[in-house]
Amino acid sequence: MTEVAGARELGREQLLDAYRTMRTIREFEERLHVEFATGEIPGFVHLYAGEEAIAAGVCAHLDEDDYIASTHRGHGHAIAKGCDVKAMMKEIYGKAEGLCHGKGGSMHIADLEKGMLGANGIVGGGPPLVCGAGLSAKVRGTRQVAVSFTGDGGSNQGTFLESLNLAAVWGLPCVFVVENNGYAEATSTNFSVRGLDIAKRADGFGIPGVVVDGHDFFAVHEAAGEAVERARNGGGPTLIECKVNRYYGHFEGDAQTYRAPNEVEEIRREKDCLMLFRRRVVSAGLVEEEELDRIDDEVRNLIDEAVEEAKAAPDPSPEELLTDVYVSYQG
């Protein structure tokens, strides 16, 4: 692949949007890393930093009424699908004005109006839901598609394999994206996946499977574009495996003693998706460096405000404990 492959097919605005999405995810996650260490954020947080090109590259093809289902590591998908960043931050702080009124938290961020069916606290929980959203689109005769994000860990769940088969035999407009970041919690894919590529499992289900470099926005964008188009046109599901790395531990607080010394530093230096994107679009003369710098500043301000507002926001009131269990419940 040349330095600018794929880049020229995207317009300037699309390139700037993609960069803004990736930068927003990065800033959001880097800031959470800092804030979590202060002890102010309750519960578990799983950061997406390092994997931004995947969420941005896939969701660039999706409309607001398309669906995604996400994972523990779901902030990036939510941002790329258009969830409100400030409401997400408040949610992670457990506040009443959070995207889910503080009742979901980091692992359950969802916004059905944006087609975001939820992060998921259960590894492999999302793929069956995506089959359902795909079935809904098919039965209602729309051109919507449904995309499942799953990690390499989730790819070993029965739900994932059952869903590939169900989507294949029902001919559903679904795309299954595996973000293979090399670790299922602390367990390496060198141990947990026998065989080189998870994407090859697609052969066993009679659907297309493709491997892409998950650090490369343009590679992801191209593969996802083909898969989404196939789904929209009634061609059924596709499996895309994105080889990628995560910059932080499984969860915040993970000392990551299972990783090699300097492993992350080297990846950041050589494969960082934002760095690669910048280098490509600037060297090809598609975007000015200053425009990207300006986006960096704007995103930094947005995240500063989001954190400030989240910290100051009110907690849910006590009666919220008992609401929203049912639409109606008369005993």
Added chain:
Amino acid sequence: MARRITFMQAINEALRQEMERDETVVVFGEDNAGGAGAPGEDDAWGGVMGVTKGLYPSFPGRVLDTPISESAFIGAAAGAACSGLRPVAELMFVDFMGVCFDQIFNQAAKFRYMFGGKAKTPMVIRTMYGAGIRAASQHSQSLYPIFTHIPGLKVVVPSNPYDAKGLMIASIRDDDPVIFFENKVLYQMEGEVPEEPYAIPLGEAEYVREGEDVTIVAIGRMVSMAEQAAEALADEGIECEIIDPRTTSPLDTETVFESVENTGRLVVVDESNPRCSLAADICALVAQERFEDLKAAPKMVTAPHTPPPFSPALEDLYVPDPERIAAAVREVAGAGARA
């Protein structure tokens, strides 16, 4: 005289009428048409017991066979319910919950709460339960207490054809996830069922029989067992009041309390295993809320704390029967008034 049809036909009719009324209602499960991809008939089975027979020819794109992948298709029901459909998925035997429970209790049941009230998950899971057809330990359990325990789910356990139709229609129209328990022994039970569609509200118990001596709360197939017991007891001069909760979540506690206020004596008949059962739950609720009204300790009649056995000689002992119910009622009726 009104038309008489079976419990199974009542459910089939409810599904058909709702599919006619609302094109977002879809039906799927293993062999729900039956014969997909096979050289013979397309509508070969209509589900393993034939409950959905005949729907596929009328609604070909909306009645789907599935691979034997309960996690995927029960989860797909949850996903479809969040994205514009009203799916009715069939979990063939409730004993199979073990391979798909996550999609029910961690996903469908919790969306509304976890997402801050912004989700609706209007799905129905139809599932068979109950012992009595020699189906042994993995096809005979009565597991509705497990689902009743889960906030976010509604649980329906009809006892007769009329209720089966009205409760199914209400379940499909409901905006929350509903688990609809069908006792396999009741499928051939006949009863009067109106032809037109009607909905029975979830959470309203039914007085099956009025009496002043002992309240019997009975669930699902146990209602007819309790009726037989009550007939026999009436000859002995013991008048039973029978209450059918019809839904275990929501549970119409007020009707139970009202009856216990009158009789002061309670027997709960439940085909599930005794620990953390519906029987235990109802006895506890009455003891906590209406202790002063009780003239005797409440009594549970349930299956024993064992898996359902295979041998007919053992299975017949496993399911509560009219004799055991009558014996329990006599004990409660004979217990002296509390000081």
